Amino acid sequence: MVADYLVIALYIAGMVGVGWYGMRLARTKSDYLVAGRRLGWFMYSGTMSAIVLGGASTIGGVGLGYTHGISGAWLVLTIGLGILLLHALFARRLVKLRVYTVSEMLDLRYGGSSTVIAGVVMWGYTLMLTVTSTLSFATIFNVLFQLPSMLGIAVGGSIVVLYSVLGGMWSITLTDIAQFVIKTIGIMFLLLPVAVTAAGGFGEMSSRLDPGFFRLDSIGGATIFTYVLTYGFGLLIGQDIWQRVFTARSPKVATAGGIISGVYCLAYGFTGALIGTAARVLYPNLGDPDDAFATVVEQLLPSGVRGLVLAAALSALMSTSSGALIACSTVSTTDILAKLRRKPADGSDVSASRMTTLVLGIVAIGIAMLVDDVxxxxxxxxxxxxxxxxxxxxxxxxxxxxxxxxxxxxxxxxxxxxxxxxxxxxxxxxxxxxxxxxxxxxxxxxxxxxxxxxxxxxxxxxxxxxxxxxxVEPADASAGNSEPAEQAGADK
Structure with a gap:
């Protein structure tokens, strides 16, 4: 396991280093919360894919494949369909609005302050999403280092909080791109072919499993419809998703990058389901379907490669956790604290956003330690x-x-x-x-x-x-119009 530990250590050090670099780019509220609205299509599609494909899509997606076969892909497929629908119909308009939160959009559209309920609901949603992702670190660090649950949550959560506090959305974007690449290589290009080959290929898998494992509807129409309503529609309005839309350099970038991300999510959904189906052939008596991912990784991959794939799973958790955390921080500072103060925050001062992100990160880690099922x-x-x-x-x-x-x-x-x-x-x-x-x-x-x-x-x-x-964003007017060289070239 020495090689695996080395890979994981390098990965964690890299995430912290990228977060430190992102601090140099986060000079205004716009920089900290929406990466200066400067992302091109590659960074946009990568970071959008990273945030929506978290632990549930990776570990849970493999578990659904273990239980239902390729029909288990529907959880992630509905996420991909939601991303496609959002960017085909609404992304251009959202980018043009130049707002930071869903509640600001409602205020602008309907007039007046009509969004107290929206702000509270969105705050609770993003906080619980952060807690859920943070809680998942317990499983990964237990597999890697046999750490107790609380210590695993503290370690994983602290890494996410550290780079999120340092550079905000710039740090999260840069780490998401690294995580997107690692996740693609580890899950799609390494684990999938190894698992399918070990199971004897598609022919052997078909002969050893019930035909229902290779039907797209075997999970049930009611379940598919519920996934569409809950996750597909949820992605249309979630603050964590909209905040990524707001990072696009232009409406055209958002549309093109989002469609690429949606297609990638569809491919990722089938990848996880096929890995789970192969695991069902190889290890038919697992007590918990969610153990399929860790079992395949531990049993089939050599040292070093195993560390890379576990880093891919860790990256899936970190990208979702950090995205939810910055979304919760944005709702707190823009929709709640600003209304309590009855005046907008100074756009040139990101200290309030950093402090809010730190406090919420600590709260999320604390809640994850206190509960065992969220x-x-x-x-x-x-x-x-x-x-x-x-x-x-x-x-x-x-x-x-x-x-x-x-x-x-x-x-x-x-x-x-x-x-x-x-x-x-x-x-x-x-x-x-x-x-x-x-x-x-x-x-x-x-x-x-x-x-x-x-x-x-x-x-x-x-x-x-x-x-x-x-x-033009008034909140950033005081920061001037100068563009740091690092930001101007970040996506070129």
Whole structure:
């Protein structure tokens, strides 16, 4: 294992080093929160792929493949479809808005301060996403170094918090690109062919497994539909995803880079499912399907290569954790703290953002140490996110007749119905998301039609922003227009 330890140590040192370099680039609020809105298509597609393909997509995706065969790819496929839909329909408009958060978009579209609920829900969602990703470090560090769970969480979480605090989105972007490359090589180009070959190839796998393992629908239509609603639609409105959209240099970059990322996610989904299917042939009696990934890595790969693939799994966790952390920090500083102070933060001072990121990182590590299962909490956050906010957000983007009162009504009613339905049907039931979305849509349409239309001045400002007018960020004006050489050339 010496070679494996060396690879992992070099990987961790590299992540911290990149984070330190990113600190030189993070000079303004825009730099720290959205990488100065300067990313080209390669960095954009890489960082978008890195954040959406985390531990659930990697370790969980292999586990689903072990249980359901290629149909287990649907979890990641819905993520890819959500990314494709977001960038095909909405990314251009989001880039032109020049905002930092989903709540700012709602304020701009509907007028006034109508987004307290949205800010609170998005804060809870991003915090729980950070906690979930941080909790997953316990498994990886236990496999690598036999560390106790709490120590593994502390080590992994501290690395993520360190480079996130130092350079914000610039550090996260640069580390995501490294993680994207490592993940692609380790999972797609090394582990997949080794696992399939060890299982005897597709012919041998087909002969030894039930035909259902090679049907795309064997996981069940209801499960696929629930994945689409929860994860596909969740990706359309999540702060962690939108914040990556805001980093694009132009609407064209966001569209092209996002479509590339979506296609990559589709390929990654089938990769994990096939690795899991091969593991089912090789190790048919595993007690926990989620052990399939670690078992294949440990049993089939030589020292050194094994370390690279484990680094790929670690990178999947780190990219999701850091992305969720910076999103939670952004919502805190922009949507919550700024409203409490009743004035925007100075765009040339990133100290408040760094301090907020540090505090939230410590809180996430602490929560991950105190609980041993946050899946239900994350499910609650996703259900409330989609059931409470999806209609108001997408409605504002596509329906001009939607009003602020209608948006608030849909957020309140959708959130209440989702929570009540989870109490009645259970946290893991599929009914809450259906009832929540239906109630939110009905409330939005009916209340919007019964209330006066949005003021023309508000809609005019919204239309102008979508057209790219008044797109200069006042918050960064004090920082000047000079562009550091490192930033200007970061994506060339």
């Amino acid at each position: 899946v239900n909490a994350l499910t609650v956050a996703y259900n409330v996110l989609v059931g409470g906010l999806l209609v108001a957000i997408l409605g504002g983007l596509v329906w001009k007749r939607g009003t602020r009162v209608g948006a608030v009504a849909s957020m309140v009613v959708g959130s209440v119905v989702v929570i009540a339905s989870m109490i009645v049907f259970g946290l893991s039931a599929t009914e809450p998301i259906y009832y929540g979305l239906g109630a939110a849509l009905l409330s939005y349409v009916v209340v919007s039609l019964l209330t006066p239309p949005t003021e023309p001045a508000v809609l005019r400002a919204w239309t102008q922003r979508l057209a790219g007018v008044s797109a």
